[in-house]
Amino acid sequence: MKYEFIKNHESLFPIEKMCSVLKVSYSIYYKWEARPLSNRERRKRELKKQIISIYFAAKQRCGSPRITVELESSGFKTFRITVAKYMKELGLRSKLSRKFRVTTDSKHNYLVAENILNRNFLVGSPSHAWVFDITYLQTKDGFLYLTAIIDLFDRKVIGWSLCTGMSATETSLAAWKISVKNRKVGSKLIFHSDRGVQYASKKFTNTLAFYGVKGV
Template sequence: MKNKYEPSLKEKAVRLSYERGEIRSIEREFGITRSCLGRWRKKFAYLKLDPKDAIIVELNKKIKDSELTLEILKNGSKYVAQGKIMTKRFIENNSSKYSIVRMCKVLQMSPSAYYQRKKQEISDKQARIILLKEEVLSVYYEFKKTYGYLKITKELQLRGFKVGEGQIKVYMRMLGLRKKAKTRFRITTDSIHNHYVAPNILNRKFTVSEPATAWVSDITYIATIKGFLYLTIVLDLFDRKIVGWSLSDRMSIKETTLPAWQMAVQNRAITKDLIFHSDRGVQYANKMFTKTLDSYKFVRRSMSRKQNHNDNAVSESFFANFKRELINGNKLITREQMRVEVYEYIENWYNKKRRHSFLGYQSIEEFNRVYYTYLNLNRA
């Protein structure tokens, strides 16, 4: 049975169709078909607007159309900036408010791409996994490919991710990520001399409770395009910080151990007994360096036993990491370039940003911040 509509309703529908300049909303509002409205418009043709009114209606339509476009842009632009997945989600969440075709046009996504992406949409769990894998990759390359799953897990946890070591280990395996392997390096120690050799006072006690109570030192070589450079370091066992270092073209005392020591005492004051431990190399046993250490009343000298590198294991560990993280696998560069690289590694990477397993996977700066905060609270 056909629906019967009052003439007044038909006239109203026809008048509105001309005023609005479109018929889709009229169809929905009055519950009629397009063919039905077409018949009514023919019957009530006298209701058609005159040219002047038609122009006004058309201008109003364009204004509303522009306002709607601006509204979609205002609400949807931040989602467009986050990529196609987030753009699709905005369109889907606002389909009851705006037409999908209009949103796709304004946000520059084709309707076919929208519906195809909707079919292929991943679950929230899959999205989290993809995001986490991207973060694992980001941390891996940010930390120079030197972090294994333990350190990457700790870094992600500090960034707010709730992840476990086993989970990150699996993702690293899936992504084919491996930290750089450690390699053996050439020994630079010249222990054949007639200088005084100190006993091993440190005796492998590599953990101390306060800064400037035990320092260890060592020297290694670095190959460049034109010969070697020699890196001397002084490391505080308290926080594993490199408090003093020097980089030289030659192995003389004035270019290796002496400037490294001078930098160390400038950076960290000696206020109580300090054990200074090294190997038996001539750079540490010679009279000039011995006299320098003896001028500090709180300093006690300590040296590794003959042919026993484990007595200075912390220094050797630093050099192993240094070679792995900065040198190995990289092309030879000039001495000038290497000086810049070493400075960046020690001062801006190792002493500030690198996470140390010995410090509970904290950076040296984080560890010291906690230590001195605790110290000040106890003094208050």
């Protein structure tokens, strides 16, 4: 399951980092990835790649019916139930779906910072503004929570965390530790989040204060 997850998300995250987070041997993964594939496995892998591409091109707002139509228009003959199955394996779910799993708890007693960024997502230099978010990935063994930190300057993911819990230590703090290793913190760095409890907790706000970062 871990190998499949890494393979399905290699276009989004560095393979080496995913192996490290999931505690998978880098060399063994590549041996698994290089194994001969049957025609069925090859088709399944290609179909999943197309599903991921269509899903994110639609800004995560399409379900299995629409993706099936898009696939068929591109020459991929498949069934909606098959697309739905693969989307479930990939942890993909339309944002328009009524059923969702809450990852943001904005009803907390921590201090909520002023929104300094104010949706100004165009910046002219590195480490001027970082944005954070948490999403979930459904697997057959339960949910995994993915925290990502992106520098708005070049839209690169500079920090991330993949875990089974939603505490600040597992999510925002873990992702922050990776981001500060990958990129120098600017003197006027602005940190933008959805103001959930993971970012408003004392542990995380104290960390931002230590680095002299403005949280919004």
